Amino acid sequence: MGQWSFLSELLDKVQSHSTVFGKVWMSILFLFRIFILAAGVDEVWKDEKKSFKCNTITVGCHNLCYDTTFPISHTRFWVLQILTVSTPTLVYLGHVLLVIRRENKLRRKQQLKGGHKYLVKLPKYTDERGKVQLKGALLVSYVIQLVMKILLEGVFIIGHYFLYGFFLMPKEVSCDQYPCRHINHCFISRPTEKSIFIIFMLAMAGFSVILNIVELLHLVVSKATGGRKRSSSLRPLELKPINKANSGSAGKVSP
Secondary structure: OHHHHHHHHHHHHHHOOOOHHHHHHHHHHHHHHHHHHHHHHHHHHOOOOOOOEEOOOOOOHHHHHHHHHOOOOHHHHHHHHHHHHHHHHHHHHHHHHHHHHHHHHHHHHHHHOOOOHHHOOOOOOEOOOOOEOOOHHHHHHHHHHHHHHHHHHHHHHHHHHHHHOOOOOOOEEEEOOOOOOOOEEEEOOOHHHHHHHHHHHHHHHHHHHHHHHHHHHHHHHHHHHHHHHHHHHOOOOOOOOOOHHHHHHHHOOOO
16 A cells, blocks of 8 residues: 555545545545555455466466456556546646645735735635635636546546456356467356446446546636626626706706
């Protein structure tokens, strides 16, 4: 678990600059996947090749069958998935930190000018407490990282299917390619336990896609509603035309 600590610390920093849905994605889904991968999956797959037994003694046939069944180890595939899916979030974190640093400089300049706000450019994305507000370029950056996470999760779900050809771990596989002389049967260790982990990781990936889509829709609806309210509040008041006859009679003085 120690090798994931640095990534977990970076994700904790992102939480303070994300929406409620983003915090749920990082705390419940992402960190939960890391914990399961580090604590359970390594133990189940550590003897993967050693326990892959085939009923043949032909040189090279065992390795061929193993490589055909597992083009890439599930653990390495999931590690690559977690690192790839987290990259857009980390890029967004870098953008946020850059904005915070730039606006802190603006506040220091404002203090040097004696608090005269009209002498310096005002901070746009952070308030006095340093809390980031999702608008402008930051909002665009946040939406882009959401879309990228949805696409990457989908690519890895589809890639899992095309790599392994199954969602459940079979107890037995067969291969007959060269150098195997005939159809050979190979047996996989702990198929039920591995199937449970495969289902869990696929479910987490699917739930991640759904959660990111919901967050994206929430942002679009909330920003559209907020923009409509602002436009209605800034709408000019309609002035009724003054009746000339009434104004003329009002100007006359009664005898």
